[in-house]
Amino acid sequence: MASVSTAEFVGTDTSAQTSNPSASDYSGRVLDAESPAGQHFAALASLTGLPMFCCDSSTGEVLAHPEMTRVPVPPLAGQAPIASGEQFAVTEPESGVLQYALRLPTTDGSCLVAMGYALSSSDVQPVEVVMAAAESDWSQADFDAWLESTPHISRTLLERMLTLAVGELDHGELESSMLLEVEELTHQLQQTYEEISLLHSLTHNMQISRTPLELAEICVDRIESIIASVGTAVWIEQDDEDGRSVLVKGDLPFDETGMARLISEFELHDWSRPVVKNNIQGTLLGSDFPGLESLVIVPIAEGSNRSGWILSCNRQDGEEFGTVEANLLHSLATILGTHVRNIDLYEQHQELLIGFVRSLVSTLDAKDPYTRGHSERVALIGRRLGEEFNLPEEDLHNIYLSGLLHDIGKIGVDDQILQKPGKLTDEEYRAIQEHPMMGYKILKELRNLHQVLPGVRNHHESYNGKGYPDGLAGEEIPLMARILAVADSFDAMGSDRPYRQGMPTEKIEEIFERGSGEQWDARVINSYFAAREDIRNICESYSMSSCFVVPAGQMKKD
Template identity: 40%
Template sequence: MTNRVAGGDRSPSPCTGALPSRTELRDVTRTPTDKPQLRRATAEQDSIVDSLMSSPFVTMWLIETDDHGEITGGHRWNGELGEFEPMAVADALENWGGRIRPLENGEFDRLADPEQKVERLLIGGKDAHGPLHLGLICPACSANLIVSLIRQVSVSSAIERRFGTAERQLDELMRANDSLVVQVTEDFEELTFLRSISEYLECSDESIGYLQMAETMIEPLARGVRAAQLSIVTIDAEGAYRVELTCGCPILSEAATESLLATLGREIGGRPYVQNHFDRGPLAARYPNVERLMVVKMASTRRTLGYLVAVNRASLGLEDIEARLNDQSHQEFGTSEAALLGSAGSILASHAHNVALLKQKEDLLTSVIRAMVSAIEAKDQYTRGHSDRVALFGQVLAKELGLSDAYAEKIFLSGLLHDVGKIGVSDATLRKPGKLTDEEYEEIKRHPDEGWAILQDIEQLRDILPGVLYHHERIDGRGYPDGLRDQAIPLDGRILAVADAWDAMTSDRPYRRGMPPEKAESILREGAGTQWDSRIVDAFFRARGEIERVMKEYDLPVKPPRVTGDGHGSRLGEPSPTSTQL
């Protein structure tokens, strides 16, 4: 009765579900889209489906078969009710024959019935129970048009499905890219901080205080952990907190920060304290502006210096990306931020400890130098204060010459010890009130070499040896011990030569009074360029006011009294730490 059109026509099926409604039949092959280029195709597809369902010349079926194509049931479209109605198997057999060729999902088939001038169109499909085909019976004259329309619907659906998949993939890629941008930005800030600290540690030395280091690192550290506010807080021996440095937004005042740490107490004494929901906790009312809080101890193996306090999470400046991500993990403090703060705290605490050790060594070295100066002055009480004054005058001259503070400090130490070699000069020669004989003068001239011999084994004092050895050299080469000339004389020696000469000329001796300042000034001017470096003599007169101030304000050091029998340096009236009562 019916003839199959040669060659099955395969197209994507617009129907893959059992008993769809009108709306479901429209949407069965469509993915919702808001893309402008597909809106028109979607509207056309809806119009085509509506036309097929409402046409009086087209009947539409859902035909159930087994896997071999035997018809087992069917449903017919009721246009008035807008749904498929179940039909008797006999009715389905009457309209579609006993069996149909099994079709794959999406496969298209046409069966012509010349006697009735109709065509039967089948589109293969499946549901959860087995094969389920969509069948259309339409006038033969309209078959080609309907086939074309169905193909249009199928192509549009396929485009939408493919476009929807691509859109989802694009969204996933964009989200992954946003996450990568945020992560790379955070990593870059962290690496920038670590690099700046590395460069700083390479260039710095232990004479720089930890707070000076902290001033350099606090801003890159705040960016590295994305803290809206970062504070460096120290703790003293009594447990009192003190905010030393703060950068970022003024969220917590210094007093509020100190109060918060005192309130947290033991909670911050061990591992890093991280609270990303501080605004929901018991302290939220007292500190209403704090949403997230991280407190990390600044500690080395030997001491706890204080705490680093990070308040709230700062934006990366990527507001659009952060809004799209809506990912709380990027808005919270985590283990990486705590680890970075911990590393910074360890660096600061270790540096503070090293600075303290260096200070102890410097204090010990200063005490040794003072002991040497006292030994010199014990041999010649009439020159007491001479070394101190020469050191102070030399320091003034170094600064006037534009030398660094470190160089001026070296000149000061050189001045203190410039005459240490006089320890090797006999008391008779050193204390002789009258004119020295040639032999005695030669003995005095040995004191620069003696000083060099005493100090050259002390590594920390090797920098001051040039001043000790060459402060009696002359520009014209007639000085001692080596008879150096002009610039061959180290700068330290040329500076101390002027300072030493000025104090020697203006200080009182047991056999003479000190020269009037005017006469000493005249001698300095006359000797400029022959005995002394003229550049340093000029610097002396430029700094003449400061030299005069030092002379007026200088007081001889007073030796502390000692209690008889006490070897621990106790003052009179103070108990000896080793005394016991029997």
């Protein structure tokens, strides 16, 4: 311990002051404990256990900090600069006195360092320190207190300790920054997952059987949470009386009429890109739409065919809408627009197909006027029987089309045979039996009618295998053909012919009961009995003189 005479110091005992220094002991500048430098300083002091004070190395000012419990010795002359790229420096300004300085992180360009002193051995005589303390008006008590609190440590150990402390802090900061980065990435990943999940859900539901409104419901339900909008609307143009359907989720600062007015404000906008507006209040638009802070509008379109709008208003977090939100809505609108267009094209295609089938059936009716209306009735009865099997709408439609076309092969049979009033010879009968294969050959090249072929080819098969043309039995016979066999038989037996009267329904039903499981599939016969009233109505509605073909859209069960 250094021996110093009190004569070298001025003033009286100020130990109370020195043990609890206030900011006024320093330059007046305070190191903000919450700042990066302040936190770094506290962490260094805590990790090393060394006494430290904070100093601005460019001005020599000492800054106050809650961690400093001792009045520091004013920095000695020749204060050690920290070499560029280094985190700390240890110098020996006087023999046996070690001065350490550690760089503190700052954001304002100032050069703050954490500094302190140690003695390399217990018998050090720090004359320069004594002189510096005396020049700073320290009392003997101040100096003794400083001397007592100053650690004795070798330079090597001190450097090792500082290296470990700096390393630990770097590691901690790296870990913190990585955690922040991971948090940010997790958030982005979650956002991306939500977006992909929504896009996947939409594309997964793009079947023709889904209406645009069903897809729009999926969108409107999830947009709100993904882009944090206060309100979202999907507007789909319709052919009905209102001319549109509007789905809304959340709160919009206007009603449907206001929405139409808002969209019309952008009549001249180039719709190849979305409308994105922020900070609307205080503008002309804001005065017309109170409560509207921000908005994104994208058109639902495929090419130049516009079929509606997606509109999101105001952010839940008060932030602005940007390209991320606009791009997501644009993708959704493109999917919806494509779906609307696909449905439109599909309907056009179906109309063309029905028109084509109608013209084929009318050709057959012209050739064999006695069976006029038979094809329509078989189609409708077949469809009704299919409903008993709970088949999907697409299958019911195919049964209907196949029923219309089931006898189309008769186009290739001699008119004399078709219209012969009396009993047919074996040869004539064989010619008639050619019609299922003939129909199959006529239609098989038409890709759009591929689905009706089983009914056309196999509607004269018997469940017991004694039918034609393929002699199929039981479940080998396509269900469509088993259904049409019952429908065809019912209508043929019940219809008048030039050479005989049609049978009464009771007689037909007796024949059905006897032939169930033999000529016909028992399940289809059971379906007939379950639906007999509807089938009777069908036959009454579509008399022999009828040549009306029901379009697909009008064939609902009710």
